[in-house]
Amino acid sequence: MVYKTVALVSLYLVPFALITTGFASTTMQMFVCFFLSGLGMAGVGMGVMHDAIHGSYSKNPTINKWVGHTLDMVGASSIVWKMQHNVLHHSYTNIDDHDDDINAPFFLRFSPNAPQNSLHKYQHLYAWFFYSLSTLSWVTVKDFIRLKRYYDKGLMKGPNAYKKALWKIIAWKLAYFTVILGLPLIFAPFSVGLILAGYVMMHFVTGFTITMVFQIAHIVEEVNFPLVNPDGIVEGERMLHQLATTCNFAPDNRLLFWFVGGLNYQVEHHLFPDICHVHYREIAPIVKATAEEFNIPYHSKPNFLAAVLDHFKMLYALGNTPKLESVKA
Numbered sequence: 001m002v003y004k005t006v007a008l009v010s011l012y013l014v015p016f017a018l019i020t021t022g023f024a025s026t027t028m029q030m031f032v033c034f035f036l037s038g039l040g041m042a043g044v045g046m047g048v049m050h051d052a053i054h055g056s057y058s059k060n061p062t063i064n065k066w067v068g069h070t071l072d073m074v075g076a077s078s079i080v081w082k083m084q085h086n087v088l089h090h091s092y093t094n095i096d097d098h099d100d101d102i103n104a105p106f107f108l109r110f111s112p113n114a115p116q117n118s119l120h121k122y123q124h125l126y127a128w129f130f131y132s133l134s135t136l137s138w139v140t141v142k143d144f145i146r147l148k149r150y151y152d153k154g155l156m157k158g159p160n161a162y163k164k165a166l167w168k169i170i171a172w173k174l175a176y177f178t179v180i181l182g183l184p185l186i187f188a189p190f191s192v193g194l195i196l197a198g199y200v201m202m203h204f205v206t207g208f209t210i211t212m213v214f215q216i217a218h219i220v221e222e223v224n225f226p227l228v229n230p231d232g233i234v235e236g237e238r239m240l241h242q243l244a245t246t247c248n249f250a251p252d253n254r255l256l257f258w259f260v261g262g263l264n265y266q267v268e269h270h271l272f273p274d275i276c277h278v279h280y281r282e283i284a285p286i287v288k289a290t291a292e293e294f295n296i297p298y299h300s301k302p303n304f305l306a307a308v309l310d311h312f313k314m315l316y317a318l319g320n321t322p323k324l325e326s327v328k329a
Contacts, residue, residue: 001057001278004258005048009070012040019190019198020183030190034198038205041074041135045210047261047277049074053082056276072172074206075139075180079165083150090273094218094225094245095234100146101214109318110215111225120319124312131211136203139176143169216307217266220247221314222299242270243291247299249307251284256304267298 015033018024024033051057052067071078084100092098096113104110108127109120147169151162184195224244228234234241246267250256256264262277263269268284269277291298301307 001048001051001276005067005070008040008043008047009073010040012037012044012074015040016180016184019195020187022187022189025189027190027194030188030194031198031201034202035205038202039209041202041206042209043259043261044070044074045076045206046213046263047259049078049081050261050263051276053078054086054273056274069172073176075173075176076135077143077147077169077172079168080143080146080150083155084146086273087155090270092234093242093270094223095228096225098228101218110219112318113225113227116319116322123319124315127315128208131215132204132208134207134211136200136207138207139173139203143173212308212311213260213263216249216301216304216311217247217263218245219314219318220299220301220307220310221317222297222310223247239271240296243267243296243298246270247301247307248284249301250304251281251300251302253304257281264304267300 015024015037019030019033024030048057049068049071052064053071055061055064057064057067068078068082071081088098088100094102094111096111097103102110102114104114106117107119108123108130109116144166147162147165150156156162156165181195181199184190184199185192188195190198223246226234226236226241226245248265248267250264253264257280262280265277265280265284268275268280268287271287272283275283288298288300290296301310
């Protein structure tokens with residue numbers, strides 16, 4: 001994990017240093033650097049901060065806390081992510097109006113339990129563009145919108161919890177934009193337009209990469225989208241719920257496993273989020289064998305392309321089949 005952290009943080013920051021100092025002196029070199037930084041940002045998000053904020057990067061909580069700030073370093077808020085991901089997504093996986101990963105804007109539909117409109121019939125064509133915009137939205141407005149919503153939901157406790165979190169987020173974002181956008185604009189030998197174009201391209205790379213990894217693990221044909229009962233209770237056992245709502249992909253791809261922080265083993269991650277992802281490959285055969293022993297679903301796609309195609313079909317189905325049946329885990 002330490003070696004991976006150094007490698008991925010370097011992949012994110014070194015290209016910026018090359019742009020800012022003028023070592024990347026041509027327009028092509030500048031765009032290549034922004035592209036590499038986009039991959040580095042995605043890698044930091046999936047392979048470094050993700051474990052840290054789950055508390056599985058280290059046995060030392062202080063190390064987890066500080067490594068978790070790598071998310072703030074790439075422009076998003078670790079405070080908001082912990083509530084969105086650790087609390088809502090992992091507690092209410094694939095449950096409409098509870099799991100914020102499938103609570104989409106009006107032009108996207110990620111659950112058969114969500115309202116449907118006429119735009120959704122085309123979402124399998126245009127969703128990919130909005131996936132690319134996801135982190136650009138994240139570093140600008142989404143964190144503030146979600147912070148307010150989570151406060152209203154009662155997820156933030158203590159006096160002045162909202163104001164304290166808000167000021168921390170503002171401070172981190174000011175630092176992020178000063179370093180990542182401000183320094184190249186001041187010192188790099190490129191026009192403002194080129195720098196901004198490279199910055200947007202970087203977020204397109206990051207947004208598409210991260211969103212695809214999470215989408216193909218939960219928005220595919222095999223998984224369930226459970227309903228809460230009239231009392232607002234999710235029926236069933238937690239681990240069975242995670243197995244029913246989650247899908248692995250490309251389990252034999254070691255390079256992908258390294259880059260995405262083991263999130264191609266999404267089933268194992270949802271069952272054991274407090275275990276560092278470097279162990280998922282060893283845990284997976286045990287989980288699969290146990291699922292088979294008790295006749296429990298264990299969803300897995302053989303490769304990345306198969307998972308993407310399945311997600312494409314699911315987007316089409318959600319947009320064009322009004323009465324998809326929802327099932328309980």
